[in-house]
Amino acid sequence: MKKAFTFLSLIIPGPKSPKGNLDIFLQPLIDELKLLWEEGVSTYDVSKKKNFQMRAMLHWTISDFPAYGMLSGWSTVGKLACPYCMEHTKAFTLTNGKKQTWFDCHRPFLPEDHPFRRNKSAFRKNKAEYSPVPPRLSGEEVWERVSKLPRIGECEHSQFLSLLKGLGVPHNWNKQSIFWQLPYWSKLLIRHNLDVMHIEKNVFDNVFHIVMNDKKKTKDNLKARNDLKKFCKRRKLEVDDDAIDETNMPTAPYVLSKEKRKAFCEWLEGLKLPDGYTSNLSRCIDTKKYKLFGMKSHDCHVLMQRLLPIAFKDLLPVNVWNALTKLSQFFRDICSSFVKIEDMIQLEKNILEILCKLEKIFPPSFFNSIKHLPIHLPYEAKVGGPVQYKWMYPFERFLYHLKKKVGNKARVEASTYHVNTKVGSLGLNLNVDEESIGKDLPEVFNCNTGYSPSEGQFGYLTEKDYNVAHRYVLGNCELLSNFERYGFNFS
Numbered sequence: 001m002k003k004a005f006t007f008l009s010l011i012i013p014g015p016k017s018p019k020g021n022l023d024i025f026l027q028p029l030i031d032e033l034k035l036l037w038e039e040g041v042s043t044y045d046v047s048k049k050k051n052f053q054m055r056a057m058l059h060w061t062i063s064d065f066p067a068y069g070m071l072s073g074w075s076t077v078g079k080l081a082c083p084y085c086m087e088h089t090k091a092f093t094l095t096n097g098k099k100q101t102w103f104d105c106h107r108p109f110l111p112e113d114h115p116f117r118r119n120k121s122a123f124r125k126n127k128a129e130y131s132p133v134p135p136r137l138s139g140e141e142v143w144e145r146v147s148k149l150p151r152i153g154e155c156e157h158s159q160f161l162s163l164l165k166g167l168g169v170p171h172n173w174n175k176q177s178i179f180w181q182l183p184y185w186s187k188l189l190i191r192h193n194l195d196v197m198h199i200e201k202n203v204f205d206n207v208f209h210i211v212m213n214d215k216k217k218t219k220d221n222l223k224a225r226n227d228l229k230k231f232c233k234r235r236k237l238e239v240d241d242d243a244i245d246e247t248n249m250p251t252a253p254y255v256l257s258k259e260k261r262k263a264f265c266e267w268l269e270g271l272k273l274p275d276g277y278t279s280n281l282s283r284c285i286d287t288k289k290y291k292l293f294g295m296k297s298h299d300c301h302v303l304m305q306r307l308l309p310i311a312f313k314d315l316l317p318v319n320v321w322n323a324l325t326k327l328s329q330f331f332r333d334i335c336s337s338f339v340k341i342e343d344m345i346q347l348e349k350n351i352l353e354i355l356c357k358l359e360k361i362f363p364p365s366f367f368n369s370i371k372h373l374p375i376h377l378p379y380e381a382k383v384g385g386p387v388q389y390k391w392m393y394p395f396e397r398f399l400y401h402l403k404k405k406v407g408n409k410a411r412v413e414a415s416t417y418h419v420n421t422k423v424g425s426l427g428l429n430l431n432v433d434e435e436s437i438g439k440d441l442p443e444v445f446n447c448n449t450g451y452s453p454s455e456g457q458f459g460y461l462t463e464k465d466y467n468v469a470h471r472y473v474l475g476n477c478e479l480l481s482n483f484e485r486y487g488f489n490f491s
């Protein structure tokens with residue numbers, strides 16, 4: 001997915017999100033997609049030098065979880081937020097926290113003879129779990145349900161609501177998505193993707209806030225401990241009935257002490273990573289409160305997959321470290337650029353046990369809807385292939401690239417038009433500003449890999465440095481790579 005081939009149609013709707021009304025903005029796109037599928041459009045084929053009838057289809061949509069609700073028509077808030085489990089979910093509302101939790105929702109996915117199913121003390125208090133695996137609906141089955149739903153703009157608001165309520169089963173449908181107008185939509189195995197980038201960041205953030213005991217963001221507070229007392233059997237973590245604040249809250253094994261947090265921050269500050277591997281992590285460390293802040297998705301990605309198991313090795317108890325390491329391993333495996341079906345089946349089993357182990361460690365308040373979603377990621381990778389083609393990194397990076405070009409923030413739309421006209425010139429190397437690059441330079445300089453760590457200063461190269469630079473240029477010119485077969489080796 002190169003920048004030159006990423007097209008962006010922007011809607012700047014104003015201060016409010018269009019929410020379910022997004023379908024109105026999507027109508028022109030759907031009309032064109034229908035034309036592309038049913039009739040096709042006449043297109044010039046450069047290789048054959050003649051016209052052909054091009055047909056195209058929409059493969060799937062890629063969005064974060066709130067936008068998933070806007071696109072699919074299945075609202076991603078509330079107890080029925082999971083678009084796969086639907087009404088079969090075991091999510092419930094916490095008495096004190098007043099929020100929905102997906103705690104103890106994963107045992108139904110385990111084999112019937114799994115020991116976790118019989119366990120009445122580690123999960124919900126005095127509750128064994130013998131329910132069957134929630135069914136996964138096919139496209140046709142989903143269509144059967146949504147075909148009775150009203151479409152946006154089709155009827156009056158009151159009639160719209162009465163049609164939604166009249167279905168007779170608990171559901172989270174808030175409309176019939178406009179995508180169902182596409183003739184092939186019900187035949188697709190995956191219509192909307194769960195975004196691994198956002199899920200990984202959210203899971204990492206929550207794990208990190210709870211382990212680093214970030215008072216403002218942690219999910220382990222007084223309300224959480226009161227809920228723990230109500231729903232679980234963990235005497236050591238329970239608070240007294242008359243506790244009014246968190247001062248006398250028993251320390252949990254998954255929370256790091258101040259000394260350990262200090263050790264972690266110092267370790268991270270002194271860490272040397274390859275150039276461009278992450279942003280400067282030492283800038284994200286608060287050395288007074290010993291916590292991290294302002295981490296971008298990619299920093300969380302690296303910390304989650306590479307650094308977390310090493311960082312917490314000697315700081316957390318073995319069972320907590322073990323579960324977090326397996327979670328880290330899961331995200332590393334799911335992001336693999338080469339996917340085998342048998343590996344994904346194995347990952348489906350692994351993530352079940354990992355989530356169950358996390359349920360045995362963390363309080364119920366930790367498990368919001370996003371913590372449940374990893375359970376469905378191996379299925380999507382099994383059907384749709386490597387996650388690199390279905391996650392939001394390329395689009396977020398493209399948006400970052402566009403945002404940098406906005407000159408006048410009061411008139412964003414004008415700046416965007418300027419960028420689009422630039423991006424529209426296909427075939428040019430768009431990673432660089434054309435004005436800043438001389439036309440005669442070898443192509444090795446026409447890319448933006450690497451950067452100078454400082455402003456740089458004028459100086460002369462020694463003969464050795466000159467030779468190294470010379471060989472680097474020769475070794476990285478595509479033009480000269482043809483000569484390698486004649487025995488020239490420039491690197």
Ligand SMILES: [Zn+2]
Nearest residue numbers: 082084085372
């Ligand atoms: Zn689910």
